[in-house]
Amino acid sequence: EPEVTQTPSHQVTQMGQEVILRCVPISNHLYFYWYRQILGQKVEFLVSFYNNEISEKSEIFDDQFSVERPDGSNFTLKIRSTKLEDSAMYFCASSSRSALDTEAFFGQGTRLTVV
Amino acid sequence: GENVEQHPSTLSVQEGDSAVIKCTYSDSASNYFPWYKQELGKGPQLIIDIRSNVGEKKDQRIAVTLNKTAKHFSLHITETQPEDSAVYFCAASMRFGAGTRLTVKP
Numbered sequence: 001e002p003e004v005t006q007t008p009s010h011q012v013t014q015m016g017q018e019v020i021l022r023c024v025p026i027s028n029h030l031y032f033y034w035y036r037q038i039l040g041q042k043v044e045f046l047v048s049f050y051n052n053e054i055s056e057k058s059e060i061f062d063d064q065f066s067v068e069r070p071d072g073s074n075f076t077l078k079i080r081s082t083k084l085e086d087s088a089m090y091f092c093a094s095s096s097r098s099a100l101d102t103e104a105f106f107g108q109g110t111r112l113t114v115v
Numbered sequence: 116g117e118n119v120e121q122h123p124s125t126l127s128v129q130e131g132d133s134a135v136i137k138c139t140y141s142d143s144a145s146n147y148f149p150w151y152k153q154e155l156g157k158g159p160q161l162i163i164d165i166r167s168n169v170g171e172k173k174d175q176r177i178a179v180t181l182n183k184t185a186k187h188f189s190l191h192i193t194e195t196q197p198e199d200s201a202v203y204f205c206a207a208s209m210r211f212g213a214g215t216r217l218t219v220k221p
Contacts, residue, residue, distance in 0.1 A: 004158075033209065043151075043159060043204060043211040056209070058116075091158050099209045101147050101166075106158035 002026040004107035006092050012113045013082050021077045021110045023092030032075045033093040033104060034067065036060065043091065048099070049075065082114045117142040121205050121212025128195050129220050136215045138205035139187040145207040148188045150179060153202045153214075162203075163190070195219045 005024040013019050025032050034046040047057045049067055064080045075094075079086055089111050093104040118141040128134050140148075146167035151159035165172045165179045165188065172179050176195075181188040192199055200219045205212040 035211075042213045043153075045209050045211070048209060093158075099147075100145075103149060103161045103164060104209075106151075106160065108156075108158050 006107035025094030029094035035091040037089040117208035117210040119212040136190045140207040
């Protein structure tokens with residue numbers, strides 16, 4: 001069964017460092033998303049991406065965040081200068097149509113720990 | 116933007132009992148309402164969804180109801196089993212509710 005793959009499963013980084021979280025969406029999907037879940041809290045929408053551009057972003061997705069689809073298979077989230085409060089699980093998701101209208105499939109997440 | 120409220124935050128039931136989780140949303144333009152189950156250490160997985168042109172949908176022991184006028188939708192799990200224990204999230208317009216931790220006691 002096709003699945004969304006995220007790497008690494010766990011990343012530890014020093015405060016102020018840049019991190020790149022990687023995702024391989026399901027191959028025929030066209031819509032891509034990043035969500036964040038601080039331990040024990042809700043799943044928060046960060047950004048949606050379609051046709052090589054951001055289609056929607058939340059207030060959390062400020063200038064320190066960026067997304068990219070560098071090739072035909074990867075979708076990345078970059079955090080430029082990590083802060084302690086960026087520690088969370090980051091989930092990538094993809095869908096064949098907009099998630100406003102259809103199921104999004106989630107990866108297993110990357111646990112980011114900022115020390 | 117969309118705001119999704121979910122209740123209760125925790126729910127404990129005896130095996131075999133029913134569980135109901137309720138959500139409200141704010142944006143009347145929302146027309147797709149998924150429910151996700153999240154087990155420990157995993158990503159959310161869709162368990163059932165409903166579109167705005169339907170009032171109720173059922174899949175074995177799981178059902179979802181939608182009241183578009185009142186802007187609320189509910190998840191119903193009947194004959195609960197210990198393996199139903201997890202965190203459940205509702206969503207609308209890609210925004211998630213706060214989650215409900217369901218515990219089913221054997």
